[in-house]
Amino acid sequence: xxxDRNNHLSDSERRAMQSAPGGTxxxxxxxxxxxxxxxxxxxxxxxxxxxxKVITYAAVAAAMILxxxxxxxxxxxxxxxxSGTGVMQAQQPEATTPVAATxxxxxxxxxxxxxxKGDDAGATAEMTPEEEAAYAEQYAAIVDExxxxxxxxxxxxxxxxxxKLDDAVIRLTAESKSSTLPEGRVLGGYFLIRANSLEEAEQxxxxxxHIRYGGEVEIRPIDHSTGVRE
Amino acid sequence: MAGRGPMQxxxxxxxxxxDMRDPQPPVDLDDxxxxxxxxxxxxxDSFRAxxxxxxDVIYGVVFRLLGEPSDAxxxxxxxxxxxxxxxxxxxxxxxxxxxxxxxxxxxxxNRIRRRRTHEGxxxxxxxxxxxPPPIDHAIDPIDMARAIDSLPNGYREVLxxxxxxxxxxxxxxxxxxxxxxxxxxxxxxxxxxxxxxxxRAGGERNDVKRSQ
Numbered sequence: 001x002x003x004d005r006n007n008h009l010s011d012s013e014r015r016a017m018q019s020a021p022g023g024t025x026x027x028x029x030x031x032x033x034x035x036x037x038x039x040x041x042x043x044x045x046x047x048x049x050x051x052x053k054v055i056t057y058a059a060v061a062a063a064m065i066l067x068x069x070x071x072x073x074x075x076x077x078x079x080x081x082x083s084g085t086g087v088m089q090a091q092q093p094e095a096t097t098p099v100a101a102t103x104x105x106x107x108x109x110x111x112x113x114x115x116x117k118g119d120d121a122g123a124t125a126e127m128t129p130e131e132e133a134a135y136a137e138q139y140a141a142i143v144d145e146x147x148x149x150x151x152x153x154x155x156x157x158x159x160x161x162x163x164k165l166d167d168a169v170i171r172l173t174a175e176s177k178s179s180t181l182p183e184g185r186v187l188g189g190y191f192l193i194r195a196n197s198l199e200e201a202e203q204x205x206x207x208x209x210h211i212r213y214g215g216e217v218e219i220r221p222i223d224h225s226t227g228v229r230e
Numbered sequence: 231m232a233g234r235g236p237m238q239x240x241x242x243x244x245x246x247x248x249d250m251r252d253p254q255p256p257v258d259l260d261d262x263x264x265x266x267x268x269x270x271x272x273x274x275d276s277f278r279a280x281x282x283x284x285x286d287v288i289y290g291v292v293f294r295l296l297g298e299p300s301d302a303x304x305x306x307x308x309x310x311x312x313x314x315x316x317x318x319x320x321x322x323x324x325x326x327x328x329x330x331x332x333x334x335x336x337x338x339x340n341r342i343r344r345r346r347t348h349e350g351x352x353x354x355x356x357x358x359x360x361x362p363p364p365i366d367h368a369i370d371p372i373d374m375a376r377a378i379d380s381l382p383n384g385y386r387e388v389l390x391x392x393x394x395x396x397x398x399x400x401x402x403x404x405x406x407x408x409x410x411x412x413x414x415x416x417x418x419x420x421x422x423x424x425x426x427x428x429x430r431a432g433g434e435r436n437d438v439k440r441s442q
Contacts (some may be wrong), residue, residue, distance in 0.1 A: 007418060009393060010364035016374035017394050023290035025306065030281055033307045034274060042314040044272045 027206075093173075099156040103194045108160055109201035111191040112218040113210055145209040153193060158204070160192040185216070261326040269318040281310065284327055287395065288334045294390045295338040297379030305341055309334040324404055331397075332405040335387060342383060361418065362425040369428060377427045385420035394416050 011015075035180045037043040153159045165188060171178040195201040198221055261283070268276035285306060292309075293302040312333050320329065378386060378394075387406060391397045392413070398403065402413040 006355040007361075007421075008364065009421070010366050012367060012369050013365055013374075013424075014393075016369035016371050017378075019371040020294070020375040020378065020394075021371060023293040023302075025285055027304065029289075029303055029306065030278065030285070032303075033281065033310050034278065035308055037277065037314050038274075038312060040311065042272060042311070043274050043277055 023152060057213065099158065103158060103196060104157075106194045106196045107201075108222040108224075109193055109195050109198070109205075109207050109221045110218075111193060111201075111208070113188045113190060113208075113215060114185050114218055115188060115210070115215040142209065142213060149208050150191070153191065158193045158195070160194060162191045164189040164190070176185070188215075237263065260436045262322065265317055265320060265326065268314075277314070280326075285310075285331055287327065288330055291331060291390055291395055292334050292338050294375075294378060294394055295335065295386060297375075301341055305334065308337045312337070320349065328397075328401055328404055329390070330408075335391075335405055339383065339387075359422065359426070361422045362429060364421075365425055365428055373428060373431050375430065377424050380427050381420060381423055384416060385423055388413055388416040389420040393421070 034043060150159070150162060167181060169179060169181050171182070193201065193204060195204060198219070201219050201221070205211075205219050208217055210217055261280070262375065264276050264280050265281075268280060288309060289302055289306050292305045293300060296302055296305065309330065313330055320326070378389065381389065388402055391402045391405060392399065399410045399413040399417075402408075402417075403410040406413070408416075
């Protein structure tokens with residue numbers, strides 16, 4: 001009996017083992033694990049800083065306003081003035097950027113920026129002056145992060161358009177009309193980006209700070225099969 | 231976090247699996263820094279960094295050990311809870327990942343014991359069957375996953391740690407609390423059981439009589 005001769009894996013066996021399905025942790029597991037540790041006192045929550053719950057709807061909305069402001073938008077003819085309403089100008093990708101070359105003729109995906117419209121009032125009311133200063137500093141950093149993400153996508157030529165949605169709302173059904181935002185999930189704005197696949201769009205969306213700060217990004221492919229556009 | 235996709239393809243080696251390590255194991259110095267920071271301040275950032283360095287791999291191990299249904303999420307969370315409690319006393323006698331994997335394997339074992347109340351841990355056979363040769367034809371990865379799931383717990387642990395995740399026999403021994411020699415003999419038996427299962431499954435699929 002020569003068992004030693006069989007004492008190794010074949011290439012087929014190895015390949016099948018490596019590609020056996022499953023085994024990627026879901027995106028929410030990290031936050032759930034952190035929450036579990038916090039509830040047992042194994043992670044100390046930061047004092048005076050912005051935690052996910054403390055960031056109010058208003059703060060995130062303000063951050064998104066500034067991310068949708070174009071700043072200086074460079075076109076082929078030179079810097080353009082930001083438009084008065086803070087609308088980002090749609091740009092044709094420059095052929096010279098490395099990303100632009102990969103997304104010429106790519107699909108379009110909608111990134112819907114969603115968050116909970118929670119309780120706004122008095123986030124800073126109970127803070128000490130030191131806590132408030134730390135809060136203001138981190139708030140400014142968050143706004144920068146949101147804006148930088150938008151500018152980066154624009155520089156890559158990925159950004160088709162982006163808008164912040166105002167809070168003024170009319171919700172209309174056959175039975176009713178409402179002028180208030182719903183409790184729960186609220187749409188704050190959108191980005192329309194270019195990507196080659198839903199997976200690529202997901203990868204891009206996952207880098208948006210909105211997710212880390214407690215928001216949600218809904219990714220939807222544009223269905224051109226019935227579109228009005230050429 | 232190191233890549234979220236399926237495991238990367240391995241280069242071919244002439245000799246067996248000692249060289250099949252998980253790609254880019256984290257530098258131990260970084261682990262030490264993070265563990266110290268976390269143990270001192272219990273701060274969130276250090277914990278998240280540790281989580282991101284090790285969870286992909288640990289989740290993979292746990293997922294393969296549990297089979298269906300998968301409580302891998304719960305087990306991984308449980309693992310980090312236990313690890314977080316014990317990290318201040320971690321003595322660096324082994325690599326951090328080895329230590330984490332040991333905790334994860336134990337949690338997975340407990341989970342399995344609770345649900346499969348009538349399955350034993352040891353091998354089913356009493357007599358030593360001749361070892362089937364390695365399988366050379368293409369294997370459907372789903373069949374492989376089922377085959378691994380069908381193994382008795384002890385065999386599955388050794389096979390997943392050594393063959394799927396590239397741990398050495400010394401590391402497997404440390405993780406499972408067994409002797410290195412035991413790891414080697416268990417692995418040989420595990421591979422044999424795996425091949426017998428795949429042979430039966432393949433035979434049923436192809437409607438061909440088993441050749442052995």
